Amino acid sequence: MSGQEMGLPDPMTTTTQNETGEAERYLVFSLNGEEYAVPLLKVKEVIALTDITPVPYTPPYFKGIMNLRGQVFSVIDLRLKFKMSKAEVTSETAIIILDLSPLSLGVVVDSVDSVLAVEAKDFDPPPEIEGQVQMDYLMGVTKKDKKLILLLNIERTLGVEDLKIIKNQQMNNV
Amino acid sequence: MNEDIEQELKNGFLEEAKELLSNSESCFLNLEKAKDDPSIIEHLFRLAHNLKGSSAAMGFNDLKEFTHTLESLLLKIKKKEFSINNEIINLLLRCNDHLQLSIEKLKDDHKAECKNWILLQELELTIKEGHTSIIQTDVVDKSSEPPDEIDFHQLNLKGHIQDENKKSMVARDESIRVNLSKIDQLLNNVGELVIMQSVLAQQKQQIPSPLLQKTVGQMTKIVKEVQEISMGLRMVPLKGIFQKMQRIARDTSQSLNKKIELILSGEETELDKTVIEKLGDPLVHLIRNAIDHGIESPEDRVQLGKSSVGHIYLQAYHKGGQIVIKVQDDGKGLDAEKLKHKAIEMNLISHDTTIDEKGIFQLIFASGFSTKSSLSDISGRGVGMDVVRTNINEIQGEIDIESRLGEGTSFSIFIPLTLAIIDAMVISHNNDRFVIPISQVNEAIRPEKEWIFYTKESEEILCLRNETLPVLRLEKLLKKKMGGLQTLTPPWTCLALIVREAGQKPFAILVDEILWQQQVVIKKLGSELQHLPGVSGAAILGDGKASLILDIFELNQDRLKELKKYQQYHTKQ
Numbered sequence: 001m002s003g004q005e006m007g008l009p010d011p012m013t014t015t016t017q018n019e020t021g022e023a024e025r026y027l028v029f030s031l032n033g034e035e036y037a038v039p040l041l042k043v044k045e046v047i048a049l050t051d052i053t054p055v056p057y058t059p060p061y062f063k064g065i066m067n068l069r070g071q072v073f074s075v076i077d078l079r080l081k082f083k084m085s086k087a088e089v090t091s092e093t094a095i096i097i098l099d100l101s102p103l104s105l106g107v108v109v110d111s112v113d114s115v116l117a118v119e120a121k122d123f124d125p126p127p128e129i130e131g132q133v134q135m136d137y138l139m140g141v142t143k144k145d146k147k148l149i150l151l152l153n154i155e156r157t158l159g160v161e162d163l164k165i166i167k168n169q170q171m172n173n174v
Numbered sequence: 175m176n177e178d179i180e181q182e183l184k185n186g187f188l189e190e191a192k193e194l195l196s197n198s199e200s201c202f203l204n205l206e207k208a209k210d211d212p213s214i215i216e217h218l219f220r221l222a223h224n225l226k227g228s229s230a231a232m233g234f235n236d237l238k239e240f241t242h243t244l245e246s247l248l249l250k251i252k253k254k255e256f257s258i259n260n261e262i263i264n265l266l267l268r269c270n271d272h273l274q275l276s277i278e279k280l281k282d283d284h285k286a287e288c289k290n291w292i293l294l295q296e297l298e299l300t301i302k303e304g305h306t307s308i309i310q311t312d313v314v315d316k317s318s319e320p321p322d323e324i325d326f327h328q329l330n331l332k333g334h335i336q337d338e339n340k341k342s343m344v345a346r347d348e349s350i351r352v353n354l355s356k357i358d359q360l361l362n363n364v365g366e367l368v369i370m371q372s373v374l375a376q377q378k379q380q381i382p383s384p385l386l387q388k389t390v391g392q393m394t395k396i397v398k399e400v401q402e403i404s405m406g407l408r409m410v411p412l413k414g415i416f417q418k419m420q421r422i423a424r425d426t427s428q429s430l431n432k433k434i435e436l437i438l439s440g441e442e443t444e445l446d447k448t449v450i451e452k453l454g455d456p457l458v459h460l461i462r463n464a465i466d467h468g469i470e471s472p473e474d475r476v477q478l479g480k481s482s483v484g485h486i487y488l489q490a491y492h493k494g495g496q497i498v499i500k501v502q503d504d505g506k507g508l509d510a511e512k513l514k515h516k517a518i519e520m521n522l523i524s525h526d527t528t529i530d531e532k533g534i535f536q537l538i539f540a541s542g543f544s545t546k547s548s549l550s551d552i553s554g555r556g557v558g559m560d561v562v563r564t565n566i567n568e569i570q571g572e573i574d575i576e577s578r579l580g581e582g583t584s585f586s587i588f589i590p591l592t593l594a595i596i597d598a599m600v601i602s603h604n605n606d607r608f609v610i611p612i613s614q615v616n617e618a619i620r621p622e623k624e625w626i627f628y629t630k631e632s633e634e635i636l637c638l639r640n641e642t643l644p645v646l647r648l649e650k651l652l653k654k655k656m657g658g659l660q661t662l663t664p665p666w667t668c669l670a671l672i673v674r675e676a677g678q679k680p681f682a683i684l685v686d687e688i689l690w691q692q693q694v695v696i697k698k699l700g701s702e703l704q705h706l707p708g709v710s711g712a713a714i715l716g717d718g719k720a721s722l723i724l725d726i727f728e729l730n731q732d733r734l735k736e737l738k739k740y741q742q743y744h745t746k747q
Binding site: 051052053054055056057058064065066067069070071072073074103104105 | 362365366606607652653697698699700701702703706707708709712714718719720721722
């Protein structure tokens with residue numbers, strides 16, 4: 001698409017400063033074969049899949065609550081949220097605990113891959129045609145080894161407003 | 175009230191007073207440096223006011239008299255009728271010393287006399303004349319020594335006694351102040367420790383080593399004790415403070431010639447220690463106000479058709495993730511019109527501000543607000559409610575006022591649950607585990623086949639000792655997917671939890687099994703789950719898994735509302 005695609009330096013190695021500013025670091029994970037990334041600063045922790053207690057009156061993508069060292073976190077299945085098919089749990093399946101003040105949440109992903117430093121010049125706007133993820137969920141895209149990594153707007157993705165499971169919703173469903 | 179409680183209360187008061195007075199001493203010293211800072215005066219004035227009230231309640235009359243006079247002086251200072259100079263500060267510091275001395279004396283003997291005529295006279299003269307007047311004597315305790323042998327002996331004695339007392343005050347500190355965050359860390363770690371050790375205890379069976387078994391067994395006991403102690407560190411039942419209120423209610427009602435009955439409920443409810451401490455003063459003020467302003471005189475009450483005895487209900491309960499403490503009276507209620515006029519008079523609101531009833535009620539908390547025209551010992555200075563709101567804000571709580579003219583008023587204090595322990599039962603249903611507070615369950619029985627009936631709508635009914643209770647299935651309450659009605663287990667193979675709540679029809683819930691009973695720490699759910707109906711929080715069970723704490727009442731309410739809607743919809747057809 002643009003001339004920048006030629007001779008892209010490998011953003012994986014160092015956080016090189018350039019004239020347009022510092023690089024932002026992202027955590028890259030996989031969902032259904034595609035790679036996504038969220039800003040590293042928002043990541044509190046990454047843990048292996050653990051016991052999750054289901055919660056009634058919640059949408060299907062809401063997996064439930066879990067205990068992490070005495071604190072209770074809500075966990076969301078990102079696949080279901082993106083309306084992908086449900087996947088088999090493998091040894092790679094992980095939970096990323098995100099800090100989205102004032103909320104903290106965990107999201108289940110297929111695997112957590114790497115940490116990526118993306119410089120401003122490697123940051124492209126979201127493409128017109130998208131895969132299975134809707135447009136406003138993406139902040140942008142970047143490329144690594146010819147593979148497209150979708151940089152998620154995690155607050156928008158999780159619909160931080162929708163997450164307030166409102167009583168009215170249930171009442172209106174009579 | 176029996177002896178022991180009285181002793182305990184008095185000692186408690188003396189402990190608190192000691193702390194207050196060391197705090198006030200530094201305030202007085204600060205005042206000297208920052209003469210114009212109104213907040214210090216406010217603070218000191220409030221301290222004196224509280225000390226006066228509590229010492230009166232405890233029956234320490236000397237103390238009460240003294241602080242009353244001191245308070246008047248502080249009020250004058252607050253109103254700027256006095257300029258703060260060296261002499262005033264000296265006088266105030268001497269007052270503080272006297273108070274500290276008195277407290278020490280009272281600690282040894284609750285009936286000790288603590289009069290200091292000289293100081294009292296000085297105070298009164300100062301107030302009257304508008305400047306300090308120091309009465310020159312060196313006599314320490316007028317009551318004891320015969321006049322001849324005063325001079326030299328006395329002078330030395332004064333200095334000596336002061337030192338001695340200061341020394342003993344330092345030595346007798348039996349408690350220490352601990353940073354709450356340290357306790358929090360401790361509690362978190364202890365929680366983890368308990369989980370780890372239960373895992374260890376389970377695993378020990380695998381390894382055939384008697385020494386290991388024995389050691390793990392002992393460790394279990396010790397960890398249990400550590401857990402109990404550390405949990406106990408912060409949580410205190412409301413019982414202590416509620417009983418204190420009994421005394422306050424009694425004394426206040428006597429001095430005002432009103433007949434009052436104070437009815438307590440929920441005193442086993444436990445709260446964080448700091449929260450309880452902050453609740454003390456507000457509750458005292460609320461109860462006194464209820465007796466003073468709320469409850470009418472016995473004659474008036476009879477005339478109005480009420481019982482001659484006024485009722486004040488002091489309740490504590492859990493509700494939707496918060497603790498509610500309610501002070502309710504059946505007195506004359508708040509007159510919104512009168513309040514509005516007073517507020518306009520005080521320039522709190524203007525003539526044409528539109529304000530609803532609730533807003534008017536909240537005006538009571540404004541500093542200095544009082545509809546009473548004369549001062550009384552109890553209230554009227556317009557300080558009480560201000561303290562109430564400040565204290566409640568400090569514990570991140572809210573206070574709500576409801577009132578009906580002629581019928582009564584209720585003040586509800588809502589306190590967020592940061593850390594609260596409840597007795598609960600862990601139940602299993604459809605292989606899910608839930609936690610139900612024991613307070614919500616009246617009985618648990620395994621019904622016999624003959625006790626279950628079906629109505630024509632195929633609803634299940636339980637006939638228990640001549641009472642018919644509708645039977646609800648937990649799946650229905652939680653709106654969980656059921657595998658069709660046919661696969662419902664017969665009700666007599668389940669356990670029925672009988673739920674009774676005041677003012678509502680009792681019902682029974684069917685659950686598969688009660689697993690065990692334990693104390694759980696309520697963990698707040700994130701804001702994304704705040705509006706879940708029927709769930710008041712989460713708990714972490716012994717095996718480390720998170721579990722939901724159900725609020726059965728709320729679940730039922732929800733169901734009833736929906737039922738109503740459904741019926742309304744159908745009758746329209």
